[in-house]
Each structure stands twice: as C-alpha cells, then as structure tokens.
Amino acid sequence: MQQLSLAEAGKLKLNLSPVNLNELIDKVCHNFKWLAEEKGIMLHHDHIPNNCSPRIDADRMTQVFVNLIGNALRHTPSGGKVEVSVQQQGDLVLIRVADTGPGIPAEKLPHIFDRFYKADASRSRSESGTGLGLSIAKGYIEAHGGVITVESQVGRGTVFLITIPVK
Numbered sequence: 001m002q003q004l005s006l007a008e009a010g011k012l013k014l015n016l017s018p019v020n021l022n023e024l025i026d027k028v029c030h031n032f033k034w035l036a037e038e039k040g041i042m043l044h045h046d047h048i049p050n051n052c053s054p055r056i057d058a059d060r061m062t063q064v065f066v067n068l069i070g071n072a073l074r075h076t077p078s079g080g081k082v083e084v085s086v087q088q089q090g091d092l093v094l095i096r097v098a099d100t101g102p103g104i105p106a107e108k109l110p111h112i113f114d115r116f117y118k119a120d121a122s123r124s125r126s127e128s129g130t131g132l133g134l135s136i137a138k139g140y141i142e143a144h145g146g147v148i149t150v151e152s153q154v155g156r157g158t159v160f161l162i163t164i165p166v167k
Contacts, residue, residue, distance in 0.1 A: 012060075012139070012140075012143045014056075014057040014060065014143055014144065015057045015058075015059070016055045016056060016057055016167070017055060017056075017058070018053040018054070018055055019053055019054065019055075019056050019058045019061070020052070020053045021048065021052050021053070021054065021086050021093065021095070022045075022047050022048060022052075022086070024058060024061060024062060024065070025045050025065060025084055025086065025095075026045060027062070028062060028065040028066055028069055029043055029045045029069065029084065031066075032069055032070065032073055035070075035073050036073055036082070039073065039076070039077075039078055040078035040079055041073060041076050041078065041079070041080050041081065041082060042080070042081045042082070043069075043073065043081075043082050044081065044082070044083045044084070045083075045084045045085075046083065046084065046085035046086070047086070048086040048087060048088060052086060052088045052093055052166070054093050054164060054165070054166045054167060055166075055167040056144055056164065057140075057143075057144070060140040060143070060144075061140065061144075063136065063137075063140065064136075064137045064140050064141060064162070065084075065097075067133035067134065067136060067137045068097040068137060068160050069082065069084065069097060070133075071133060071134070072097055072098075072099035072101065072158070073099075075099065075101040075102065075158075076099045076100055076101040076157075077100075077101065077102075080099065080100040080101060080157075081098075081099070081100045082097070082098070082099045082100075083096075083097075083098045083099075084096070084097050084098075085098075088166065091165055091166050092163050092164070092165060092166065093163070093164050093165075093166055094161065094162070094163055095161070095162040095163075095164075096159060096160070096161055096162075097159070097160045097162075098157060098158070098159040098160075099157050099158055099159075100156075100157040101157050101158060102154065102155065102157075103152045103153050103154040103155055103156055103157055103158055104150070104152040104154070104158055105154055106152075106154075109150060109152060112134055112150055113134050113135055113137075113138040113148070113150075114135065115131065115132060115135045141162055141164065144164050144165075145164065145165050145167075146162060146163050146164035146165065147162070147163045148160060148161070148162045148163075149161045
C-alpha cells in the first residue's frame with residue numbers, strides 16, 4: 001500500500017534499466033500457464049518483431065502484467081482467450097491485454113482504477129482479491145510516464161491498453 005501511495009504522489013523510486021518486453025511478458029505468461037490450462041483458456045503472447053527494450057523497472061512492470069493477466073484469466077470462462085501484444089510506434093511502446101470474458105458495464109469503467117473498487121461485488125474476496133491490483137498497475141504505469149486505459153463491452157470482453165515511452 002505504501003508503494004501505491006508513493007506512486008500516486010509521484011515519489012516512487014524506479015530502478016530503470018533496459019528490459020526486453022518479450023522476455024518479461026513470456027515469463028509472466030509462463031507462470032500463468034497452469035491456470036490457463038486448468039481453466040481451458042488460450043493464453044497467447046504476440047511477440048514484437050524487434051526486441052523492444054525500454055528503460056523500465058522490471059519488478060514493477062512484472063507486477064503490472066501479473067495483475068492484468070491474472071485478472072483476465074480469472075474473469076474469462078473456459079474456452080476463452082487472453083491475448084497480450086506489444087507494438088512499438090516511434091518513441092512509444094503499446095501493450096494490449098485483451099480477454100474474452102464477460103466484460104465490464106460502461107457505468108463501472110470510470111471507477112475501475114479506484115482503490116478497493118471491485119466491478120463485480122458479488123464475487124467473494126478470495127476470488128477477486130482486494131480491489132488494489134488495477135490501482136497499483138495504474139500507479140506503476142504513470143510512474144513510468146505512461147498511461148493505462150480500459151475498453152470493455154459486456155458479453156464481448158475487456159482490453160487494457162498501456163502506453164509507455166521508450167526512454
């Protein structure tokens with residue numbers, strides 16, 4: 001929680017170094033392979049053609065991907081897909097985490113990054129966590145000078161888009 005407060009205040013110290021995003025995302029996807037297989041979900045990482053290595057804090061960004069991919073897998077039903085893709089456009093890296101889950105109602109989207117907010121209050125705490133994961137992800141992305149947004153359509157799935165500068 002302290003790290004989140006520091007990130008929100010713009011005072012989070014980052015350990016920046018060039019990090020190969022393909023390798024970092026591959027490691028996170030590999031760690032979730034068991035859950036995807038157990039639930040019958042296709043988990044796919046679309047590799048960027050050139051091994052893009054922006055200067056990022058690998059530990060913080062790993063936590064961002066653990067939160068986003070973990071949420072996508074938890075909320076996607078059997079037979080669904082979770083896809084992670086990375087593109088570089090000039091001085092920006094665009095990362096997309098998309099799922100074929102139930103989607104998030106439009107009226108809940110403005111609150112999705114709020115602390116302790118749970119879009120589906122009917123889920124038990126153990127199933128959906130504390131409601132801090134997306135707040136933490138947003139704080140860490142913004143600490144990197146980036147932006148995270150969400151697009152969702154009920155019945156069609158959710159897409160989280162991350163844009164970070166290549167420093």
